[in-house]
Amino acid sequence: MSQVIPHLSPARRNWQRFKRNRLGYWSLIVFVLLYVISLAGEVISNDKPLIVRYEQQWYFPLLHDYPESVFGGNLPIQADYHDPFIKAQLSRQDNFAIYPLNPYYYDTLNYFSTAEHYPGKPDDENLLGTDIAGYDILARLLYGFRVSVTFALGLTAVGVILGIFFGAIQGYFAGKVDLVTQRLIDIWGSMPELYLLIIFASIFDHSLLLLFGLLSLFGWITLSDYVRAEFLRNRQLEYVKSARALGLSNFQIIWRHILPNSLTPVITFLPFRMSAAIMALASLDFLGLGVTAPAPSLGQLLLQGKENLDAWWIAVSAFSVLVLTLLLLTFTGEALRNALDTRISDARQGGTL
Amino acid sequence: MTQPLLSIEDFSARFEKKTVVEQLNLHINSGERLALVGESGSGKTVTALSILKLVEAAELGGRIIFRGEDLLQKSAREIQRVRGADIAMIFQEPMTALNPLFTIGEQIVETLIAHQALTRAQAKQKALELLTRTGIRQPEKNINSYPHQLSGGQRQRAMIAMALSCKPKLLIADEPTTALDLTIRARIVKLLIDIQEEEVRENGEHAMAILLITHDLNLVRKFAHRVAVMERGRLVETGETKAIFEQPAHPYTLKLINSVPVRNVLPVAGDAKTLLEARQIRVEYPLPRKGWRGLFHAQTFTALHGVDITLREGETVGIVGESGSGKSTLAQAVLNLIKVKSGDIEIAGAPLYSLSARLQREVRARLQVVFQDPFGSLSPRQTIRQIVGEGLELHFPELTPEQRYERMVQVLSEVGLSAQVLDSYPHEFSGGQRQRIAIARAFVLSPQVVVLDEPTSALDVSIQKQVLELLVSLQKKFGMSYLLISHDLTVIQALAHRVYVLKDGEIIESGDTEQVIQAPRHPYTKSLVQASL
Numbered sequence: 001m002s003q004v005i006p007h008l009s010p011a012r013r014n015w016q017r018f019k020r021n022r023l024g025y026w027s028l029i030v031f032v033l034l035y036v037i038s039l040a041g042e043v044i045s046n047d048k049p050l051i052v053r054y055e056q057q058w059y060f061p062l063l064h065d066y067p068e069s070v071f072g073g074n075l076p077i078q079a080d081y082h083d084p085f086i087k088a089q090l091s092r093q094d095n096f097a098i099y100p101l102n103p104y105y106y107d108t109l110n111y112f113s114t115a116e117h118y119p120g121k122p123d124d125e126n127l128l129g130t131d132i133a134g135y136d137i138l139a140r141l142l143y144g145f146r147v148s149v150t151f152a153l154g155l156t157a158v159g160v161i162l163g164i165f166f167g168a169i170q171g172y173f174a175g176k177v178d179l180v181t182q183r184l185i186d187i188w189g190s191m192p193e194l195y196l197l198i199i200f201a202s203i204f205d206h207s208l209l210l211l212f213g214l215l216s217l218f219g220w221i222t223l224s225d226y227v228r229a230e231f232l233r234n235r236q237l238e239y240v241k242s243a244r245a246l247g248l249s250n251f252q253i254i255w256r257h258i259l260p261n262s263l264t265p266v267i268t269f270l271p272f273r274m275s276a277a278i279m280a281l282a283s284l285d286f287l288g289l290g291v292t293a294p295a296p297s298l299g300q301l302l303l304q305g306k307e308n309l310d311a312w313w314i315a316v317s318a319f320s321v322l323v324l325t326l327l328l329l330t331f332t333g334e335a336l337r338n339a340l341d342t343r344i345s346d347a348r349q350g351g352t353l
Numbered sequence: 354m355t356q357p358l359l360s361i362e363d364f365s366a367r368f369e370k371k372t373v374v375e376q377l378n379l380h381i382n383s384g385e386r387l388a389l390v391g392e393s394g395s396g397k398t399v400t401a402l403s404i405l406k407l408v409e410a411a412e413l414g415g416r417i418i419f420r421g422e423d424l425l426q427k428s429a430r431e432i433q434r435v436r437g438a439d440i441a442m443i444f445q446e447p448m449t450a451l452n453p454l455f456t457i458g459e460q461i462v463e464t465l466i467a468h469q470a471l472t473r474a475q476a477k478q479k480a481l482e483l484l485t486r487t488g489i490r491q492p493e494k495n496i497n498s499y500p501h502q503l504s505g506g507q508r509q510r511a512m513i514a515m516a517l518s519c520k521p522k523l524l525i526a527d528e529p530t531t532a533l534d535l536t537i538r539a540r541i542v543k544l545l546i547d548i549q550e551e552e553v554r555e556n557g558e559h560a561m562a563i564l565l566i567t568h569d570l571n572l573v574r575k576f577a578h579r580v581a582v583m584e585r586g587r588l589v590e591t592g593e594t595k596a597i598f599e600q601p602a603h604p605y606t607l608k609l610i611n612s613v614p615v616r617n618v619l620p621v622a623g624d625a626k627t628l629l630e631a632r633q634i635r636v637e638y639p640l641p642r643k644g645w646r647g648l649f650h651a652q653t654f655t656a657l658h659g660v661d662i663t664l665r666e667g668e669t670v671g672i673v674g675e676s677g678s679g680k681s682t683l684a685q686a687v688l689n690l691i692k693v694k695s696g697d698i699e700i701a702g703a704p705l706y707s708l709s710a711r712l713q714r715e716v717r718a719r720l721q722v723v724f725q726d727p728f729g730s731l732s733p734r735q736t737i738r739q740i741v742g743e744g745l746e747l748h749f750p751e752l753t754p755e756q757r758y759e760r761m762v763q764v765l766s767e768v769g770l771s772a773q774v775l776d777s778y779p780h781e782f783s784g785g786q787r788q789r790i791a792i793a794r795a796f797v798l799s800p801q802v803v804v805l806d807e808p809t810s811a812l813d814v815s816i817q818k819q820v821l822e823l824l825v826s827l828q829k830k831f832g833m834s835y836l837l838i839s840h841d842l843t844v845i846q847a848l849a850h851r852v853y854v855l856k857d858g859e860i861i862e863s864g865d866t867e868q869v870i871q872a873p874r875h876p877y878t879k880s881l882v883q884a885s886l
Contacts, residue, residue, distance in 0.1 A: 009778055010734050238730035242794065245688050246744045247717035256743075260734040 017339040024335020031328040038146035042100075045139040047108040048081055049097035052090060082110050102127065104136035106143040107294035119304075119311040129313040131304050133293065137314060141321050143296035148325070151212065152277035158216040159273060160266060163223030164259070170224070171231020171262075172254050178228070189221045201289045208291055215280060223269060230262035264340050271333030275326045282322060298322050356421070358383045358562050359404070359523055364415035366399050366408065373399050374586045377415070383522065384553050384560035386546075388577035388594070390609065392568055392813040396586040401525050401566045405440055406432050420522070438468040441516035445528040447508035451500040457484075457511040458496035461518050468519045483514040488544060506537035513544065520561070524549075527566045534675035535840060536877075539884040542576055568814060570609060571885070574598060582606045612814040614821045614847035619829055621668045621850055628834050629664040629687070629802050634696035636682050636858075656682040657858045659696065662836075664802065669828065669835040671849030671866060673842060673881070679858040680838045684806045687836060688722055689713070701801065718748040721795035725807035727787035731779040737790055738775040741765070744798045764797040767830075768823060785816035789823070796827065804836045809844060821847050842885040846870055854878050 008016075019025050043050065048061035054071055061081070068079045072089045079086055082103070090097040104110070104126070113125060113134065122129040128137040166185065170178045197214055204210055234240060235258060243253045284290040285299025293300065298318050305315025357380035366374040374396040381387045391397040402408045404417055404424060417424045419440065424432065436442075444450040452460060458480050465476040477496075484492040487510040500508055509529060516524055526545065530538040545563060552560040565576055573580055574594065581591040582605065590603040601607045637653040656679045664670050674680040685691045687698060689705055698705040700716055708716060724730040731740055741761050745752060752760070762772040768789040779787055788808065795803055808824070809817040825848060828835060839845050845852055845866060852869050854862040854877070862875045873879045 009736070010780070238724040238726055239732040241685075241688075241690060242722060242724060242730055242791070243732075243743075244690055245717065245720075245722045246794075246798075247714040247747060248743070256735075257732050261732060 014339050018335055021335035021338060024331050024333075024338075027328040027331035027335070031325075031332065034145070034325075034328075035149050038142055038149070041142050041146055044100055045102040045104060045106075045136075045142050046100045047103060047105045049090070049099050052095075052097045054090060054095045054097075056094070080111070082108075082112050084112060102136065102138050102142075104139040106135060106139045106296040108136060108139065109134055110136075119308055119314060122313050128317050129311070131301065131314055132308060132311075135294065137301070137317055140296045140301060141298070141317060144298040144301065144318075145321055145325065147208070147296055148278045148281055148298055149274075151208065151281050152274040154212060155216055155219055155277040156270060156273045159219040159223055160270075162216070162220035164227050164266065165224075166220065167224035167227025168231055168254055168259065168262075171228040172235055172250065172258065174232060174235065178232075182228075185221060185224065189218070191218075193218050197284065197289055206290060206292050208295070211281065211284060211290060215277070219273070219277070223266065223273070226265035226269070227262055230265060231258055234258045234261050268333070268337045268340055271329045271336060275329040275333070278322075278325060278329075357381060358385075359417070359419045359564075361400070361404075362416045362418065364400065364403070364417060365413070366396065366403055367412040367414075368410060372586060373411075374403075377583075377586075377588050379581055379588060379591065381523070381562050381564055383558055383562055384549075384556075385562045386549060386565065386576060386578045387562070388565045388567060388573040388580050389583060390567060390570065390573055390580060391583035392609075392815065394585065395583040397566050397583050398527055400583075401442075401527055401564065404523075404525065404564075405436050405442060407442075434468075437464055437521070438519045439521055440523045440525065441519065441521035442525045442527065443509070443512045443516050443529050446532045447505065447512040448500060450512060451508065451515075453500055456497050456499055457503070457508075457515075461511075461515050464515055464518045479518070480514070483518055484511065486548070487511070487514040487517070488540075489514070505533050506541060509533060509537075509541055510544065513541075513548070517548065522559075522561060524561055524563045525566070526563060528568070529565070530572065531567075531569070535842075535884040536675065536880045538572070539880075542572060546576060570613070570814070582609065608815055612818045614818050614843055616847050617822075617825055618669065618848065618850060619667070621665055625665040625667055627663050628666050628701055629662075629836070630699045631660065631662045631683075631687060632696055632698070633659040633661060634683065634686050634698070635659050635694040636679070636686055636691065637694045655858055657686065657693075660855070660858070660860055662853055662860075664834050664836055666801075666834060667828070667832045668851065669837055669849045671837045671839065671845035671852040672855055673839055673845050673852055674855035675840055675881075677857070678855045680840075680855050681806060682858075683855070684722070684804050684836070684838045688720065688804055714748070718744070718798045719801045720804070721798055721800040721802070722804040722806065723788070723791050723795050723808045725810050727784045727791060727811060728779075730791050731787055733779055736776050736778055737765075740779075740790065741775075741794050741797050744794065748798055760797060761793075764793045767796065767827065768793045783816075784812050785820060788812060788816075788820055792820075792823065792827075796831075799831070800833060802834050802836065804838070806838045807840070808837070810839070810841065817844075824848065842870065842881060854881070 037044065042062060046062065050062055052059035052061060059066060059070070061079070065078050067076045068074070068086065069076055071079055071086055073079065073086065081087070081097075089095070110125070113120070115125070115130065115134075118130055118134040119132050120126060120130040120134070126136045126138070128141070131137055131140065166181065170181045193214075197211070200210060200214060240253060240257055243257045281290065281297070282299035282302065285297040286303050288303070290299060291297050298321060301314055301318035302322070305311070305318055308314060360380035361377055364374060364377040365372065377400060389397045389400065399408055399411070403411070403413055404419075406424065406427070413425055415425070419435070424435065427435070451457065458477065461480040461483060462473065462476040465471050465479055466473065471479065481492055481496055484496055489495050489507055489510045495503065495507070500511070503511065529545070530541050533541060549561060549563050565573070567573060577594045579591065580594050580597045582589050582597070582603065584605045590597065590601065590606050597606060598610060601610055634657050635655065636657040637655050640652040640654050660683060662670065662672070672680045672683060682691070686693050693706070697707070700720060703712070703716060705713070705716060738761065741764065742757060745757050745760060749757075761775065765772060765774065770786065770789055770793070779790070782790065805824070809820050812820060821844065824835070835848065837845065837848055849866045851864065852866045853860050854869070854875065856877050862869060862873065862878045869878065870882055873882050
C-alpha cells in the first residue's frame with residue numbers, strides 16, 4: 001500500500017474514505033452549495049434591482065438607497081421598485097433595470113400585489129405563494145435557511161471550542177482537576193435549559209443573539225465528555241510519555257500531540273450537532289420563544305402552516321426545506337462516522353494493520 | 354504407522370485479497386506434543402483457529418481431517434459438538450478468555466453439563482478434581498472465585514482445567530504462556546507436560562495430543578516432541594525437536610534459532626564517571642478506599658521501597674523483574690514522569706528533582722527514553738520529520754532548518770533508515786522500523802543516558818536481535834549509557850554490564866551480569882535464571 005499512495009496523513013486517508021461514500025460526499029457538496037447560494041441571497045432574492053440605467057446614469061440600488069425622486073417620482077422617500085410607475089420609468093427609452101431572479105426581500109410587502117387575500121397561493125407573482133403577512137415564501141425560505149445554517153455553524157463552533165477546552169483540561173490533568181470540573185459541569189448541566197429560555201425570553205426582547213448566547217451556554221457539555229474520554233485514553237499512551245520526556249510543555253503536548261489524536265468524536269459529531277442546532281432554532285421559533293417577525297425563520301413558517309392548514313403551501317415548503325437540510329446533514333454525518341470508524345476498514349482489509 | 358489424530362491437507366486461508374496460509378500439510382498423532390512455531394503474521398494462529406472453524410470472514414481451502422472426518426465440511430452445529438469435547442483450546446490471555454461475570458467453577462460446570470450430561474452436583478465434584486489436578490491453590494475456595502480475583506498463572510490453570518474437562522483428544526494451546534511472567538511460564542509448561550504424560554500412561558495410544566502455537570523457541574525446546582516451522586503462511590520445515598535444533602535444514606529455521614541475542618559489549622572504562630545516581634527512591638501509589646474513610650485515610654501501595662542505582666559513563670545497567678516488581682515505575686522515576694515520595698536522583702551532578710523548570714528541560718535533552726510499544730510510542734498524526742525534529746526544535750533552537758535536517762538524516766542513517774522516510778507517517782512502518790524511529794527520536798538529541806523500557810518485548814525474535822545489535826553498535830560509537838528495563842534475562846545478558854534484580858519494589862540482588870546469571874545467590878534470581886535459560 002505504502003508504495004502506491006505514499007505518505008498519506010491519517011486526515012487525508014479519512015477524507016478519501018469519506019469521498020468513497022457517494023451519498024455522504026454528494027450530500028456535503030449539495031449542502032455547501034445551498035449555503036453558498038443562500039449567502040448570495042441579496043443577489044438572488046431582493047426587492048431592489050441589481051443595476052439600474054436611468055437617464056444615462058448608472059445606479060446600484062443594492063448598495064445605495066435612492067429616493068423616488070431620482071427616478072422621476074414626487075416623494076423624497078425610498079423608491080419602491082414594485083411600484084408600476086417606477087417600473088415604467090425604468091423601462092422608458094434607453095433606461096433599463098436588471099432585477100434579481102425573485103423580486104422580493106424577506107420583509108418585502110408588495111403594495112401592488114394582485115392577490116385578493118393573504119396568505120396567497122403560489123402564482124406567477126410569488127412562486128411559492130405568500131404567508132399570512134404577505135411576505136414572499138421563497139424569499140423567506142432562502143433567508144431562513146441562511147439564518148438557520150449560520151446560527152448552527154456559530155453554535156457548533158462555540159460548542160466545539162468550549163467543549164475541547166474543558167474536555168482537554170479535564171482529560172489531560174485528570175485526578176482532582178477532573179473531579180472538580182466534572183462536578184461543576186454536572187451542576188451546570190442540571191440547569192433547566194428550556195425554562196431559562198422561557199424566562200429570558202420574557203425579560204428581554206426576543207433576538208437571535210439571545211438564543212445564541214443561551215444555547216451555547218449548554219451546547220458544549222456532551223462534546224466535552226467525549227473529548228475528555230479521548231484525552232484520558234491518549235494521555236496514557238507512550239507517545240505522550242515520550243513527549244513529556246522530551247521536555248515539552250503541557251500546552252505543547254495538548255496542542256500538538258493529544259488534540260490531533262482526540263478529534264475523531266468531535267468531527268464525527270459536527271454534522272449531528274449542526275442538525276440539532278437547526279432543529280433547536282426551528283422549535284424555539286415554532287414555540288414563539290425565538291425571533292419575532294419580520295425576521296425570516298423556518299420555525300415561524302411552520303407555525304403559520306399549522307395555524308393555516310388550508311394554506312398548504314406554507315407548511316409544505318417550510319417542511320421540505322427543513323427535511324432536506326436535516327437529511328443532507330445526517331447523510332454527511334453518517335458517511336463521516338463510517339470514514340472515521342477504523343473497525344470497518346480493518347474488517348474490509350482482512351485484519352491487516 | 355496408524356492413522357494420525359488430525360491431519361491438515363492442502364490447507365489455505367484467505368482474507369479477501371490476502372492469503373495468510375498457503376498449501377499447509379501437517380499432521381499430529383495421538384499422544385504427541387507438536388509445536389507450531391513462527392513469527393507474527395506467519396499464519397500459525399489462523400491455522401490453529403481454523404481447526405475449530407473459529408476464524409470469521411476467511412475463505413478456507415483444503416481439508417482438516419480429525420478422526421476420519423473433515424472438520425471444514427461440518428456445519429456450525431456439528432462443529433459445536435467437536436469444540437470443547439474432542440478438541441479444546443487454551444488462549445494467550447486467560448483474563449479475556451474467561452467470562453468475567455461467572456466464577457471459574459460455574460464455567461467448568463457449564464462445559465461439563467453441556468458435553469457430558471452430568472448432574473450439577475457431579476459436575477461440581479468433577480470440576481473440583483480438575484482444578485486440583487491443574488494445581489490451583491486452595492481449589493475448594495477458588496472454585497468460587499471470579500477470574501479477576503486470581504493471578505495470571507492461576508487463571509491460566511483454571512483455563513487448562515476447563516479445557517481438560519471433557520477429556521479432549523486434542524488440546525490446542527495458542528501462546529499459552531506469553532502473557533505470563535517468566536517463573537510462572539515455566540510452571541505452566543511443566544503442568545502441560547505432566548498432564549500430557551499422565552494421559553499417555555493412562556490411555557497409551559489414544560492419549561491426548563497437544564498442539565502448541567508459539568513464537569518462543571525456548572519453550573519449544575522444552576516442550577515439543579516435534580516442531581513445525583511456519584514462515585509467511587507456508588510450512589517451511591517439520592521434524593523431531595532435537596533434529597531441528599541441531600541441524601535446521603531451512604534458512605528461516607536457522608535464522609529463528611540464531612535470533613537468541615548474543616552478548617557483545619565493550620567493557621566499561623575503569624575510571625568511568627558516575628553519570629546517574631538514584632538514592633533511596635521510594636514511590637507510593639494511593640489505593641482507592643471505599644466510602645468516606647477513603648477521603649481521610651488514603652491507603653498507599655508502595656511500588657518502590659527505597660531503591661539505589663548507579664550508572665556510569667558508557668555503561669549499560671539492566672533492571673530485571675517480573676510484572677509488578679516496580680521496574681517500569683523506576684524508569685518513570687528516573688525520567689521524572691511521576692512524583693516520588695522520597696529519595697533523589699543526580700544526573701551528571703545535578704539533582705533532578707530540585708531543579709528549576711528551565712534547567713530540568715535542559716537535563717531532559719541529556720536523558721532520553723525508548724518505550725516498549727512501537728505502535729503507541731509514535732503519535733499517529735505526525736510525520737517522521739515532526740516526530741524526530743520536535744526535540745531538536747525545543748532543545749536546539751539555535752540550529753537552522755538545514756542543520757536540523759542534516760542532523761535528522763544523519764541519525765536516521767545511524768538507525769538504518771533513509772532520509773526518504775521523513776515525510777511518512779508511523780502507520781506505514783513495521784514494528785521494528787517504528788522502534789528504530791523511536792530510537793532515532795531519542796538519539797537525535799545526543800543524550801548521555803537513554804532509558805530503554807522493554808525496548809524489544811513487542812517485537813518478533815529476529816527483529817529483536819537486530820534492534821539489540823543496533824543499540825549495542827550505537828553505544829560503541831557514541832558511548833552513551835543505557836538503563837535497560839526488561840523482564841527478559843536473555844536481553845539483559847546481551848546488553849547489560851551490570852544488573853539489578855527487582856522484586857516487589859526492592860533490589861534483591863545486583864552485580865556483574867555474567868556473575869549474577871552464572872551464580873545467582875538469591876533463590877528468586879535462581880528461579881528466574883532457570884526459567885529463562
